[in-house]
Amino acid sequence: AQTVTQSQPEMSVQEAETVTLSCTYDTSESNYYLFWYKQPPSRQMILVIRQEAYKQQNATENRFSVNFQKAAKSFSLKISDSQLGDTAMYFCACLLRGGSEKLVFGKGTKLTVNP
Amino acid sequence: SAVISQKPSRDICQRGTSLTIQCQVDSQVTMMFWYRQQPGQSLTLIATANQGSEATYESGFVIDKFPISRPNLTFSTLTVSNMSPEDSSIYLCSVVTPGLYQHFGDGTRLSIL
Numbered sequence: 443a444q445t446v447t448q449s450q451p452e453m454s455v456q457e458a459e460t461v462t463l464s465c466t467y468d469t470s471e472s473n474y475y476l477f478w479y480k481q482p483p484s485r486q487m488i489l490v491i492r493q494e495a496y497k498q499q500n501a502t503e504n505r506f507s508v509n510f511q512k513a514a515k516s517f518s519l520k521i522s523d524s525q526l527g528d529t530a531m532y533f534c535a536c537l538l539r540g541g542s543e544k545l546v547f548g549k550g551t552k553l554t555v556n557p
Numbered sequence: 558s559a560v561i562s563q564k565p566s567r568d569i570c571q572r573g574t575s576l577t578i579q580c581q582v583d584s585q586v587t588m589m590f591w592y593r594q595q596p597g598q599s600l601t602l603i604a605t606a607n608q609g610s611e612a613t614y615e616s617g618f619v620i621d622k623f624p625i626s627r628p629n630l631t632f633s634t635l636t637v638s639n640m641s642p643e644d645s646s647i648y649l650c651s652v653v654t655p656g657l658y659q660h661f662g663d664g665t666r667l668s669i670l
Contacts, residue, residue: 487664
């Protein structure tokens, strides 16, 4: 079974600065996807970014980028030019292809952006 | 992406009663899921809602407590039965769209008195 670990329960960053959230995962499968989701206090789960395991190139979405280290099973999220609206819980998740397509989530990191 | 409507958005219920949560998607999807998020916790998968057949439940969740319907490819319901305060959680439905993007409804915040 796959597991996802987020070792930072809470983090804070100053507005306009850069922050990196850590995530490690464990799976014996070779075909999988990795995700970062954002959950603001409104409780919506918002997809931030996705990485296919077979792609070596790191995914980017505007101010959000990942550092995907497949051998180390590491999948960190970098947020550049942090904004107050980035304050939220961030969840890392793993989805196995070719099976049930269900997500396994980490415990989350609470990010606070300070003005 | 998909537009997912989940109802109700919140409810306060009495112990021992049941509540049905609805999830409507604006396009046909094969995979639909129901998750539970207990206070201050991460998301845990309850079950996969299968169209035309019984839902597939994860360990620790049973059909008698969380019956699920999936009458077509755009709609599903989750019922939380015989509720107790331990069932106070956010319940979320999600769908997998082509390309394997998983999107979530806005969630139902359930409080049991």
